[in-house]
Structure formats: C-alpha cells, structure tokens
Amino acid sequence: QVQLVESGGGLVQPGDSLRLSCAASGRSFSSYAMAWFRQAPGKEREFVAVISWGAINTYYADSVKGRFTISRDNAKNTVYLQMNSLRPEDTAVYYCAADRGPPRTTPAVYAYWGQGTQVTVSS
Numbered sequence: 001q002v003q004l005v006e007s008g009g010g011l012v013q014p015g016d017s018l019r020l021s022c023a024a025s026g027r028s029f030s031s032y033a034m035a036w037f038r039q040a041p042g043k044e045r046e047f048v049a050v051i052s053w054g055a056i057n058t059y060y061a062d063s064v065k066g067r068f069t070i071s072r073d074n075a076k077n078t079v080y081l082q083m084n085s086l087r088p089e090d091t092a093v094y095y096c097a098a099d100r101g102p103p104r105t106t107p108a109v110y111a112y113w114g115q116g117t118q119v120t121v122s123s
Contacts, residue, residue, distance in 0.1 A: 005022065014121055021080055032053055038093065092118075094117050
C-alpha cells in the first residue's frame with residue numbers, strides 16, 4: 001500500500017515556474033514507477049510525465065516536453081515535477097500516481113493516486 005500527497009500548486013502568471021512535490025508513504029517506494037497526470041475542468045485526465053523506479057527512464061507528453069522535468073529522490077520517498085514556462089493551458093489539477101510496473105502513460109494502470117494539487121496559470 002502506498003499513500004501519496006501532492007503539494008506545491010498555486011496561482012502563477014504565464015511564463016512562471018512551479019515545482020510540485022509528491023510525498024509517498026509506505027514500503028518500497030523505490031520499486032514503483034511514478035507519474036504525473038493532470039485534469040482540467042471538463043476534460044479527461046491526461047498523462048504529463050513518468051519516471052521509472054531507478055530514474056533511468058523518463059517520458060513526457062508532447063505538450064510539456066522541454067518545459068517540465070520529472071525527478072525523484074528515493075531516499076526522501078518523493079517525486080517532483082519542475083514546471084517552467086507555464087502557459088494558461090497548463091491549468092489543471094495535477095495528480096501523482098504510483099505503480100509497480102514499468103513506466104506507462106495510461107492512467108488506468110496506476111494503482112495508487114494522490115488527492116491532487118491545483119495549478120492555475122493566469123494573468
């Protein structure tokens with residue numbers, strides 16, 4: 001069992017940066033692939049980024065590639081999402097998710113989810 005708690009969201013202006021954190025409790029965090037998804041009002045949850053358990057592999061949605069960076073600190077049981085050059089279309093609730101399998105982009109395969117943190121990008 002893994003419990004996930006996101007933090008770091010907020011209201012920022014276009015072009016600003018934010019770093020989201022996801023703290024995990026429970027055993028064997030380092031054996032889980034960790035992902036970030038987001039969901040805007042009226043839209044389906046969409047993949048943002050994923051990192052493998054050993055941080056060897058990372059994958060990004062095309063919409064955030066080059067602007068967002070996912071990383072993890074297994075000693076702190078935490079995964080991060082550094083978001084730069086934020087745009088209004090990045091506005092959403094951001095969720096982290098965990099799964100024992102390989103890094104994947106489909107929400108349905110993830111067994112564990114946090115409660116989400118709101119990111120609003122507006123001038």
